[in-house]
Amino acid sequence: MAKNQSQASLSEVHSSVDTTVPGKSRWRRVLAFFGPAYLVSVGYMDPGNWATGLAGGSQFGYSLLWVLVMSSIMGLLLQSLSARLGIVRNRDLAQANRETYPKKINFVLYILAEIAIVATDLAEILGMAIGLQLLTGMPLIWGVAITALDTFLLMTLQKWGMRKLEAFIIGLIFVIGMSFLVQILVADPNTGEIASGLIPHIQNDTALYIAIGIIGATVMPHNLYLHSALVQTRKFNRDDASIKKAIKLNFWDSAIALNMALLVNAAILILAATVFYKTGRSDVAELKQAYELLPQHLGSDFTAKLFAVALIAAGQSSTITGTLAGQIVMEGYLRFRMNPLLRRLITRLLAIVPAALVILINGEGKVDSLLIFSQVVLSMQLGFAVIPLIHFVSDKKTMGKFAIKPLIKISAWFITILLVYLNSKLLVEEAINFFDTSGNIIWKGLIILGGIGFVILMAYTTLYPLFSRKAFCEITPHDKPEPLQLQPFVPYRNIALTVDFKTLDHKVINHAITQGGKDSRYTLIHIVESVASASHFHDSTDEETLKDREFLDEYAKQLQDNGYFAEAKLGFGKTADAIAEIVNQSDAELVVMGAHGHKGLKDLLYGATINQVRHLVKIPVLIVKNEGEQKH
Incomplete structure (x- = not known):
């Protein structure tokens, strides 16, 4: 883990989608801008929305549909x-x-942002775990544990590239949309x-x-943190005309994606109102x-x-964007970067534990109330993201x-004031109810x-x-460096190098002697890995140990014959x-080692x-x- 020395947001995929490639048709260049809003839109249809949508539809029929449209x-305006902000x-x-x-x-803002992400992740974990339980009958706690594996899916998708990740998310959105379309057609609600x-x-x-809760969901x-980073995955010219075009195309991207999310959320509420509220099941x-x-x-x-x-599908798609938001928040606020896999596991565990x-402790019956509560928590955090955002995009200096x-x-401030008022009203009413029913002074x-x-x-x-x-006031990615203090070349006097009796040894030995010369001392190292050597160590007399010693001594002798001081x-x-x-025992000043280029599963097999x-x-x-391995 280290301080992040790159200010690029989502640096692994920053500017990875080139919208300026010559030879592409106009429509293909336009479509290259479309995608970020779909990753954002899944947060608008995550399982937390399902809980609030079901509760609203079953208890109050279609009457809260206007809240969804307003939200x-x-x-759309806030996204x-x-x-x-990200584009300009x-x-x-x-x-x-x-x-x-x-x-x-x-x-403090960082902590609040992390709380919001954990609340989001909590809803996604519970929703996906419930979905797995409904399909397979597995205990809910097992489903919660399985959601930790989502982290590895995200890592794989991101390695394939941003467009593949976006295509995967769009595929999940299609599954969600088609599922509810069928259910709505069967339910046959009254359009009037x-x-x-x-x-x-x-x-x-x-x-x-x-x-x-619906507004919070x-x-x-x-999503505000996420969208401002995702638009930076598009590479485009930085002249005014190109920036204006990028803003316009991203607006249409957001409009299409968020309207799709609206249709899904409306379908949930309409389904609950048609199937449950109209049949007297307002308790669903x-x-x-x-x-x-x-x-x-x-x-x-x-x-x-x-x-x-x-x-x-909703839980799976939303959890991917939640973990990306966790990366953005940590690196943006703290300039702190850790291993991406570890970071996403931590983000996921912070939601899995509660x-x-x-x-x-309370049993599976409390899960849905926890879902609704998580959305109210999100709603209370919203002002601390929206208010700074409005300031930033209003500032003519930047x-x-x-x-x-x-x-x-004016519209943005009106929305913010409305949200803060509703949240404050809810907080005050909940506090008054608690004060009336509880005597706990602390x-x-x-x-x-x-x-x-x-x-x-x-x-x-x-x-x-x-x-x-x-x-x-802009903070630069790096402090101004001190003047270089250059030193004359001084060869290493004591060099250790590892060999494995393969072709790579030739490169390792040649690199080592270029760092020292004939006045240096070279310690050739090879580790015996036979079964017998693992038990008897230096007393081993098995065939592999004897051959390894013979080959290593031969390397040392060849160096000695060429005027180098070498020992095995x-x-x-x-x-x-x-x-x-x-x-450490040889007091070496430099270690030279050969890399065989193992990756992924081979690292697990060979170490x-x-x-x-x-x-x-x-x-x-x-x-x-x-040989043949790319240099980094």
């Missing part, structure tokens, strides 16, 4: 602002925050009644709670319960199976002619302190960029440990000796690569 419009400034939202706010505030749900109204506090904080708020009741009302087990398949604890126009700015004190902190942080993030002279050291036991032990040795010695390691 989609909000989402287009996020894309604009080449910064994701986390990087822009880091350049603007003080270090301590940034750390559906239209009545587009008239804004809220019946009671329960409807408000679900409505805020639709407009997610992590759980995914498992909906799965069990669908065959009774639709007359087909096949529709229930489609429900489970779509649930798995999900597993809830299942083990955005230039691409700063948003007054009408868009929890009451924590809630009051949390509320005060919420207000202070919200005010700070809103006002700081307006009054601070340091706002929007045969090692036994674990390869990396034995090499490091001989190197990754070089990587282990370099951690066990305190001197430079020169790696000589095999």
Whole structure:
């Protein structure tokens, strides 16, 4: 793990999709821009939306359909602002925050962003685990554990390239859409009644709670971080005309993708309203319960199976984007980079642990309430992502002619104020209910302190960029380097080198002698790996040990005959440990090792000796690569 020295957002795939390749038709160059919004859109149809959609549809019929439409419009505006930030400034939202706010505030914003991502991942894990349980009957806790394997799928997809990853996600979206299309056709809802749900109204506090959950499930904080990074995977010219074109095409990309997500979310709510609310089953708020009741009302087990398949597809697609958002947030706020596989496993485990604890302690019956709660948590975090975003895209110093126009700015602030008001109202009502029913003074004190902190942080993030002279001050990726202090060439006097009696040895030995010359000492190392040597070590007299000693002595003799001082050291036991032990004992100043180019499964079969040795010695390691292997 190390400080990230590359400021490129999602550096593995940054500018990896070239939209300027000559020879492509105009339409192919246009379509090259399409894709990022589809990865974002899956966050708008993740399993958390299913829970809120089912609860809203079964309890209040079509009446909350307008909330979905409003959320989609909000989402389109905010996602287009996020894309604009990434396209114009080449910064994701986390990087822009880091350049603007003080270090301590940034750390708090980072923690809140991580909480939002964990809440998102929690919904995705539970949704996919429930889908697996519905299809296979496996215990829910097993399904939760299986979701950890998603991390390896993401790593594989990303190695194939960004377009392949986007194609995979679009395929999953198609599965979800087709599944609900079939269910809606079977349910046959009344279009006139559906239209009545587009008239804004809220019946009671329960409807408000679900409505805020729908907003939280639709407009997610992590999607704003994600979109501002994903648009940077497109390589295009940096002139004003090309930037303007990129903004326009990404807007249409967002409009198409988010409208697809709206149709899926609307289908969930309409299905719940048609099948459950109209038949008097207003108590259906759980995914498992909906799965069990669908065959009774639709007359087909096949529709229930489609429900489970779509649930798995939604969880699988959403978890990929959630882990990408985790990478963006960590690297953007902290400039801290760790092994991608480890980072994504940590992101996933942070969500798996609470999900597993809830299942083990409270049982599977509390899972759906946890899903809805996760969406409310997301809604409460939203302001801390939206407010800085509006500041950034409004600033003419950094955005230039691409700063948003007054009408868009007013609309964005209106949406933000509405969201913050609804969230605050929900928080106050929940706090009042808790105070009326609980006598725990400690929890009451924590809630009051949390509320005060919420207000202070919200005010700070809103006002700081307006009054601070340091706002929007660009932070360069690197500090200015010190003048070079060049030293004359001094050959290494004591060099250790590993040999394996293969053609690569010739390159290893030649590289070693070019680092030292005839006045240096060379220690040739080979580790015996026979079964007998693993037990008897230096006392081994098996055929492999005897031959290895003979071959190693022959190498040393050939060097000696050519005027070099060389000695042979045969090692036994674990390869990396034995090499490091001989190197340290010989007081070597440099180790020269041959790399055979093993990757993936071969590393598991043959080991990754070089990587282990370099951690066990305190001197430079020169790696000589095999013929035909690409140099990095």
